[in-house]
Structures are given as C-alpha cells and as structure tokens.
Amino acid sequence: MALETKKALARAVIFLGPPGAGKGTQARLVAGEFHVPHLSTGEMLRENAVSGTELGRLARPIMESGSLVPDDLILRMVEDRIARPDCANGFVFDGFPRTLPQAEALNRTLERQDFAPPVVIFFRVADDILMRRMTGRRTCKVGSEIYNIYDFPPKVAGRCDVDGGELIQRADDRPEVIRERLAAYDRQTKPLVEFYRSQGVLDEIDAAAGMAAVTASVFAVLHRPKGRP
Ligand code: AP5
Numbered sequence: 001m002a003l004e005t006k007k008a009l010a011r012a013v014i015f016l017g018p019p020g021a022g023k024g025t026q027a028r029l030v031a032g033e034f035h036v037p038h039l040s041t042g043e044m045l046r047e048n049a050v051s052g053t054e055l056g057r058l059a060r061p062i063m064e065s066g067s068l069v070p071d072d073l074i075l076r077m078v079e080d081r082i083a084r085p086d087c088a089n090g091f092v093f094d095g096f097p098r099t100l101p102q103a104e105a106l107n108r109t110l111e112r113q114d115f116a117p118p119v120v121i122f123f124r125v126a127d128d129i130l131m132r133r134m135t136g137r138r139t140c141k142v143g144s145e146i147y148n149i150y151d152f153p154p155k156v157a158g159r160c161d162v163d164g165g166e167l168i169q170r171a172d173d174r175p176e177v178i179r180e181r182l183a184a185y186d187r188q189t190k191p192l193v194e195f196y197r198s199q200g201v202l203d204e205i206d207a208a209a210g211m212a213a214v215t216a217s218v219f220a221v222l223h224r225p226k227g228r229p
Pocket residue numbers: 018019020021022023024025026040041042043045062063064066067068069070074094095096097098099102133134136137138146147148149151152172181207208209210211212214
C-alpha cells in the first residue's frame with residue numbers, strides 16, 4: 001500500500017503562498033500520506049541557526065528582520081537536500097521557491113533529474129487572517145508540531161499533545177516582523193503565481209477556509225488523475 005502511494009506522487013509538490021497561509025500544516029499531512037519528505041526551507045534554516053552552522057549564523061539576523069535569505073545560500077541548501085535518495089519518489093516544498101531566480105533554478109534541476117513538471121498549489125488568504133494565524137502560532141520545540149492559541153490550542157497550555165515538548169513562539173512571529181515578511185512576499189514571491197500559471201502547473205485553493213476544507217482542497221488536487229482538468 002505504501003509503495004503504491006509513493007509511486008502516486010513521483011513529482012515535486014510546491015506549496016506557494018504568503019507567510020502564515022497554512023503551508024507547513026498541510027505539507028506535513030501530504031508528506032505523511034505519500035511517504036515523501038517535507039522540505040521546509042524555513043525549518044532547515046532554523047535548524048542551522050540552532051546548531052550554529054555558518055549558514056545559520058548568516059541566516060538568523062535576516063530571518064529575524066523579515067527579509068529573504070540570499071538565493072545562492074538557499075539554492076545550495078535545497079540542491080544538496082533533493083539529491084538525497086529519500087527524494088527519489090517526490091517531495092513537498094513549503095516555502096521554496098520564493099523568488100524568480102529560485103523558481104528558474106528549480107525548473108532546471110527538476111528537468112536535469114528527470115522529474116515530471118511540479119504541481120504548484122497556491123494558498124490564497126487575506127492579510128488580516130494571516131496576522132491572526134502568525135501571532136497565534138506556537139510550535140513544538142521537539143517535533144515541530146504546529147498549534148494556534150486561538151484556533152488549535154494544545155490540550156495542556158504550552159505543551160505539545162504528541163510528545164509533551166515545550167511550545168515556543170517563533171522570533172519572526174512578532175507583528176512588526178510579520179509586516180516585513182508580508183511586504184517581502186508581495187515584492188519577491190507573489191510574482192511566482194503568474195510564473196507558474198503561465199507554465200500551466202498552478203492550482204489555486206481557498207486557504208482562508210477551515211483546516212478540514214483546506215486539507216480536502218489540497219488532496220483533491222493531488223489525487224486528480226494525471227493530466228490537468
Ligand atoms: P518559513 O518558515 O518558510 O515561513 P513562511 O513562509 O513565512 O511561512 P510560515 O511558516 O510563517 O507559515 P505557513 O504557511 O507554513 O503556515 P502554518 O502552517 O505554520 O520562512 C521563514 C523565513 O526563512 C523567511 O522569512 C526567510 O527569511 C527565510 N526563508 C525561508 N525560505 C526561504 C527561501 N526559499 N528563500 C529565502 N528566504 C527563505 O500555519 C500558520 C498558523 O495558522 C498556525 O498556527 C496554524 O495552526 C494555523 N492554521 C493553519 N491552517 C489553518 C486554517 N485552515 N485555519 C485556521 N488556522 C490555520
């Protein structure tokens with residue numbers, strides 16, 4: 001059964017959308033269902049920052065200001081990651097690509113590695129909802145499980161339901177940094193919507209809906225027979 005679902009993805013899935021749109025929440029579900037890696041560039045950078053690597057040292061102040069980390073650093077990190085054997089059956093990108101040069105480089109890499117064209121799902125949500133989602137977000141320090149103090153609180157305040165780990169607030173989830181992140185998204189990432197639409201690989205979903213409805217929209221796209229509607 002697991003083998004069949006692995007074969008069913010066999011491509012890159014890209015979750016595109018503003019910060020706080022729910023990309024990470026849905027990417028975890030899709031990766032679990034298809035048994036493929038969930039590749040969050042934000043998560044990779046935060047791990048580098050915690051373990052004090054050179055990349056983490058460079059990225060931390062940029063992330064805490066709400067700006068994007070330079071393309072060359074991101075591309076090196078991503079290319080190393082998708083060259084690993086566990087990516088052979090496909091993978092889910094959350095937070096990558098975020099600029100036109102990143103998207104163009106990814107297209108070249110996918111082609112070189114004989115992957116089918118990616119499936120790109122655009123999460124459409126208004127800014128006022130994003131602010132509430134990000135200021136309310138708490139993440140487990142141990143397993144990266146995602147909660148929201150307004151909409152999806154843990155059973156015990158401050159503790160993860162799954163492993164009891166401490167729930168923390170991200171340094172970039174303060175309102176002044178969120179405003180910068182939204183501006184960076186508008187400036188540098190939003191143009192990718194038209195880039196992928198023009199390539200015929202974009203699907204748009206209403207990500208302002210409740211969690212179950214968003215999950216249903218994502219899986220409807222991924223379970224659709226190959227070939228577009
Ligand atoms: P990154 O970690 O990628 O953050 P982001 O894109 O800003 O996205 P978020 O993680 O904030 O949101 P999300 O869409 O995953 O939402 P989530 O599921 O958590 O990037 C951080 C930084 O790293 C960047 O600013 C940049 O500096 C750097 N970086 C990363 N990648 C880069 C790249 N490629 N190039 C350059 N720099 C890069 O959900 C949010 C909240 O909403 C949660 O509390 C959740 O519980 C809740 N929620 C989710 N879905 C719903 C729903 N349907 N209804 C109600 N609440 C919901």
